[in-house]
Amino acid sequence: MPREQQQREEAPPGYVPPMSPEEVAAVEALLCYEFKDKSLVGLALTHGSFYLPYRSGDATYERLEYLGDAVLTCLVSREVFLTYRDLPPGPLTRLRAANVDKEKLARIAVDHGIHRFLRHKAPKLEEQIADFVKELCQYEYHSNGLLDAPKVLSDIVESLIGAIYLDSKYNQELVWQVFRKLANPLISLETLGKHPVSELLEFGQKTGRIVDISKDGWVKDTKVDVFVDGVLVASATYAQKKEIASNRAAKAALDKLKEKSGQSDVLSAPGEAPEPLDELGRAGALELQ
């Protein structure tokens, strides 16, 4: 059979190549959860590429990831709802997002070495993971859009959570216990950073300066430029994703603007009234940290 055709053949339905009992035990140990159905562990850690040269069949982590994502969103919603009893839905949603987004979950995978158990045959994934691991330590809690977290890492955290939810017969308190430990420390109102693009646009609004994050040239040379009042302030290049390039350019521009004045009032208009509270009720959100 020609190789191309062979690659399109489905993997045998429902078959999950077993994981060794030692590996299963290692995953259970790092999750602090013992599975009744051990086969869920292998399933939750199996990427579609694992079946090469077959086409990936139904036995990958994708359905568990779908379930785990919904369970996590619910439990983290409850947590921030109960922790911040007066916070309106807008900031609640931002806090929830920061605790269940791709980067936070990918960080959890790396922090606990969950990524070492991922079963795949896509060498490119290894590179992406290695790059992410290298850059991760630069940001204590969250990069707010500067890091390009590999989706596969957040996927397997969600799929393992989905697996625990299933295995425990939908015991959300048990799932929460596991996640709470893995995710420690959760991002709080105090550690929730600002997205650099929002921060830069707010700066423009507050100071009456015209901020232009120009992505026109990205397709040509993967570069995004930031102009303030028509003057080029900073640029960043990132070939894989335009959004990451924009976020990095915005961050570089903010750093330049702050450095230039060397003062905390750099991002305020001259003679401006005291800073209003930002949407999270924190004062001086645009000033130097």
Place this chain on the structure above:
Amino acid sequence: MPREQQQREEAPPGYVPPMSPEEVAAVEALLCYEFKDKSLVGLALTHGSFYLPYRSGDATYERLEYLGDAVLTCLVSREVFLTYRDLPPGPLTRLRAANVDKEKLARIAVDHGIHRFLRHKAPKLEEQIADFVKELCQYEYHSNGLLDAPKVLSDIVESLIGAIYLDSKYNQELVWQVFRKLANPLISLETLGKHPVSELLEFGQKTGRIVDISKDGWVKDTKVDVFVDGVLVASATYAQKKEIASNRAAKAALDKLKEKSGQSDVLSAPGEAPEPLDELGRAGALELQ
């Protein structure tokens, strides 16, 4: 105090004007759930405008809505996950969305008369609700983007679900019992319709015809036109939302194309091979129903 300034004053914090015991009991009866904390019922049904001429404070349904939305998403995810054991995440997500989206939840509010207990002072809401109620009966399960469901109606279903989740100390099985009864019948793979814009674009791809849904004129005259191979096939106007106008124009175009041929193969290219399965594994999805 001038009226304008008075309007900006916050409502007293945490104060929820009480709901009569008769009304609370009526809501409990229609939910088949008896609240321990009766004040949650009033809170879940209080729109920001209820505090006029004060500015709405913290005592509105918004936080409960945020919580209920997350809980519902989780429980409906589980339901479709368990019902369709081989379905991939894409169709699972579509099925979930159809059962928790604005229209489905607004339909639940109307079907059970929950909207009659909404506390607000925004006459425009009454109009929107009345329009929606009038049009609803045209669609057995879901209009798939043709109806403009008032968000306030889905909000109060979510907030009541959030209130039950809180009141029952996070008892998801109890919440599910209540929702399952309210939402009956849930939208299944068999009753899940197609979104008219997707259906029209698929038709273009399959038949090699150029479909253009032109929204350029919407701002001027709230009209969206559909061209197939450069010929105007149908139009629709809807002033409130461009998206609804587009969906209605796409639906009108599909109806025209089907009517024109009067045959079930209208949406297939001539001499085409038998229909492939669509993403939900159903054959002939583009043919006449």
